[in-house]
Amino acid sequence: MSADAERFVRMYRQMVAIRFFEERVNDLYTRALMPGLAHLYIGEEAIAVGICEALRTDDYITSTHRGHGHCLAKGASPHLMFAELLGKEAGYCKGKGGSMHIADPATGNLGANAIVGGGAGIATGAAFAAKFLEQGRVAVCFFGEGALGQGVLYESMNLAQLWTLPVIYACENNLYNEYTHCSETTAGDMLARPRAFGIDSEAVDGQDVRAVNTAAVRLVERARRGEGPGFLLLDTYRYRGHHVGDIAREYYRSKQEEQEWVTGRDPIALHRAWLESKGLMGRDAFERIDVEVAAEMDAAVEFAMKAPYPDPSRVDEDVYA
Amino acid sequence: MPDMSFGDAIRMALAEEMRRDPRVVLLGEDVAEAGTTFKVLKGLVDEFGCTRVIDTPISEPGFTGLAVGAAMAGMRPVVDIMFGDFLALIMDQVVNQAAKIHYMSGGKWKVPMVVRATMGASRRSAAQHSQSLHAWPSHIPGLKVAMPSTPYDAKGLLKAAIRDDNPVIIFEDKISYTKVKGPVPEDDYVVPLGVADIKRQGRDITLVATSSMVQVALGAAAMLEEIGIDAEIVDPRTTWPLDEKTLIESARKTSRAMVIDEGYFRYGVTGEIASVIAEGAFYDLDGPVRRLGARHVPIPFSPVLEDVTVPTERDVFDLARTMCNK
Ligand SMILES: Cc1ncc(C[n+]2csc(CCOP(=O)(O)OP(=O)(O)O)c2C)c(N)n1
Numbered sequence: 001m002s003a004d005a006e007r008f009v010r011m012y013r014q015m016v017a018i019r020f021f022e023e024r025v026n027d028l029y030t031r032a033l034m035p036g037l038a039h040l041y042i043g044e045e046a047i048a049v050g051i052c053e054a055l056r057t058d059d060y061i062t063s064t065h066r067g068h069g070h071c072l073a074k075g076a077s078p079h080l081m082f083a084e085l086l087g088k089e090a091g092y093c094k095g096k097g098g099s100m101h102i103a104d105p106a107t108g109n110l111g112a113n114a115i116v117g118g119g120a121g122i123a124t125g126a127a128f129a130a131k132f133l134e135q136g137r138v139a140v141c142f143f144g145e146g147a148l149g150q151g152v153l154y155e156s157m158n159l160a161q162l163w164t165l166p167v168i169y170a171c172e173n174n175l176y177n178e179y180t181h182c183s184e185t186t187a188g189d190m191l192a193r194p195r196a197f198g199i200d201s202e203a204v205d206g207q208d209v210r211a212v213n214t215a216a217v218r219l220v221e222r223a224r225r226g227e228g229p230g231f232l233l234l235d236t237y238r239y240r241g242h243h244v245g246d247i248a249r250e251y252y253r254s255k256q257e258e259q260e261w262v263t264g265r266d267p268i269a270l271h272r273a274w275l276e277s278k279g280l281m282g283r284d285a286f287e288r289i290d291v292e293v294a295a296e297m298d299a300a301v302e303f304a305m306k307a308p309y310p311d312p313s314r315v316d317e318d319v320y321a
Numbered sequence: 322m323p324d325m326s327f328g329d330a331i332r333m334a335l336a337e338e339m340r341r342d343p344r345v346v347l348l349g350e351d352v353a354e355a356g357t358t359f360k361v362l363k364g365l366v367d368e369f370g371c372t373r374v375i376d377t378p379i380s381e382p383g384f385t386g387l388a389v390g391a392a393m394a395g396m397r398p399v400v401d402i403m404f405g406d407f408l409a410l411i412m413d414q415v416v417n418q419a420a421k422i423h424y425m426s427g428g429k430w431k432v433p434m435v436v437r438a439t440m441g442a443s444r445r446s447a448a449q450h451s452q453s454l455h456a457w458p459s460h461i462p463g464l465k466v467a468m469p470s471t472p473y474d475a476k477g478l479l480k481a482a483i484r485d486d487n488p489v490i491i492f493e494d495k496i497s498y499t500k501v502k503g504p505v506p507e508d509d510y511v512v513p514l515g516v517a518d519i520k521r522q523g524r525d526i527t528l529v530a531t532s533s534m535v536q537v538a539l540g541a542a543a544m545l546e547e548i549g550i551d552a553e554i555v556d557p558r559t560t561w562p563l564d565e566k567t568l569i570e571s572a573r574k575t576s577r578a579m580v581i582d583e584g585y586f587r588y589g590v591t592g593e594i595a596s597v598i599a600e601g602a603f604y605d606l607d608g609p610v611r612r613l614g615a616r617h618v619p620i621p622f623s624p625v626l627e628d629v630t631v632p633t634e635r636d637v638f639d640l641a642r643t644m645c646n647k
Contacts, residue, residue: 035445035622035623036447036622037445037446084622087622087624087625087626095621095623095625096447096448096619096621096622096623096626097447097448097622098447098623099622100447100450101447101448113449114446114447114448114449115406115410116379117379146378147379148378149377149378149380151382151383177350177378177379178351178358179354179355180353180354180376185376185377185379186378251355252354309625310623310626312625312626314626315616315621315626315629315630316616316618319617319619
């Protein structure tokens with residue numbers, strides 16, 4: 001297989017991995033085996049995968065409350081993620097962070113964040129450091145369109161463009177800020193906002209993993225060459241509730257709308273059809289991926305379920321470095 | 322009088338005040354159709370429409386600042402801060418603007434606004450969605466801070482806050498919304514800001530408890546009764562103005578006092594109240610005033626860790642028992 005073909009297959013597999021991971025998260029929640037809540041990334045997989053495929057392991061990301069997809073796409077281990085989600089000592093944050101705070105220096109993950117817009121300053125600062133220290137790294141700041149309401153995002157983008165920082169702002173527009181449609185919270189043209197700072201900005205179909213990847217590669221390479229920040233506006237949809245407990249959704253969005261995205265614009269189905277049409281993968285290969293990924297995720301859940309909780313005495317550790 | 326949940330009492334207070342005064346508006350994220358994440362405002366938009374129950378962008382500093390200006394210009398805005406942790410985002414508007422405008426203008430401008438924020442851990446929501454930050458505004462001259470513990474107080478304090486000509490921050494315990502129930506009159510009553518309430522009469526020890534910790538103290542008092550200790554529970558209801566007289570009188574009567582609060586222990590509400598009691602009741606106390614508060618760590622996610630960060634009935638019981646030498 002050519003390098004391109006390998007990349008397309010890898011992206012397919014990674015999207016399946018995120019979806020299977022999230023389905024198991026939902027299952028753990030429904031069976032009351034997971035403490036707290038989680039915000040599922042199902043439906044949005046092409047964004048994390050298409051962008052992270054354009055990154056090196058030592059590039060940085062900041063993630064959000066809906067962050068499992070970003071973490072996995074950046075190379076996190078499902079074993080250690082499930083352990084974290086269940087509050088176990090073996091988890092990425094020793095059980096201290098949970099679903100909304102997974103962080104992993106080994107894969108450049110500066111951390112998921114439960115404050116909407118909370119990653120904007122951090123990603124921009126990591127890009128500042130990468131430039132200052134001449135490391136050739138870039139930073140990607142993932143956020144939902146809800147974060148367009150936060151002033152810190154604009155202050156950060158202004159700094160990034162002024163100081164030519166290698167940071168990409170990736171706005172995942174899944175249409176809803178929790179339970180309110182973005183048209184009720186966002187004035188004007190979303191893309192005009194980064195453009196007002198002179199940031200190289202592009203709108204992309206967030207359900208098309210190849211389109212996302214192509215756009216990301218362009219902006220990442222530009223940033224790495226020292227030409228400054230970029231902004232991606234990615235149209236997408238979360239198939240499930242705002243969080244796992246958000247079941248009755250019809251008061252804010254219709255079943256029909258949900259169905260249209262699920263059946264017509266599913267990132268995995270679309271990419272699968274393309275791979276098939278190009279003769280890059282056949283039915284057997286897809287099935288093999290499903291079986292392998294399912295086995296990996298089941299093993300990860302089992303590992304996490306069996307892993308011990310931290311000793312309560314660990315509560316006082318890690319407050320200070 | 323029917324029993325009502327804490328959350329329903331808050332909704333009732335808002336509905337009554339909005340009927341009474343057309344200048345009262347609600348601002349916040351997902352407050353209209355969704356009725357907030359906690360469903361506390363559910364239905365208000367049906368009665369008052371989306372011109373008075375207003376969904377905002379996720380722009381806490383922006384809409385809080387807007388409320389400051391709207392209050393100065395004749396309205397009575399009530400701002401909803403979904404998680405008290407987001408107080409960190411609005412502190413400039415609250416501390417540098419709302420709190421100081423009356424004083425800086427020589428008493429010429431008033432800022433009659435209310436910020437409703439939540440507090441409380443134990444929901445496995447981790448460090449950025451679990452804090453109890455009521456000590457912060459309590460520290461600032463020009464702000465009033467209320468912390469209801471019962472549905473009755475929740476209704477009465479909120480109504481008083483809306484009618485007050487100053488910025489008032491109200492902290493609502495998230496778990497109490499559905500878990501705490503109690504009688505709530507249909508009448509138009511207010512609970513004045515600055516008046517403590519004795520939640521349980523007792524002779525042997527004073528337990529000063531705020532918000533979520535009132536239920537904990539009541540549970541502990543029942544356990545203490547079984548070993549012959551009769552605890553009095555005093556709920557200050559507002560951290561500022563603070564009803565120092567009631568706190569001191571209770572401590573003088575029982576000769577022992579403990580303060581329990583879900584905020585951080587260091588430089589927090591317990592420290593302030595303990596010092597008020599120590600100064601005012603010193604010669605009648607059998608020993609130092611003791612305190613229980615949140616452990617000095619960011620609230621961890623894992624249940625086994627989170628459960629040791631907030632005072633429990635057992636903690637209160639054990640400490641009270643030691644203080645009473647039983
Ligand atoms: C500063 C802040 N305000 C409010 C919230 C509560 N909250 C959590 S997620 C969310 C909606 C976020 O929408 P968006 O950014 O579009 O991301 P999505 O959930 O759609 O992925 C809100 C309001 C928060 N976590 N942080």
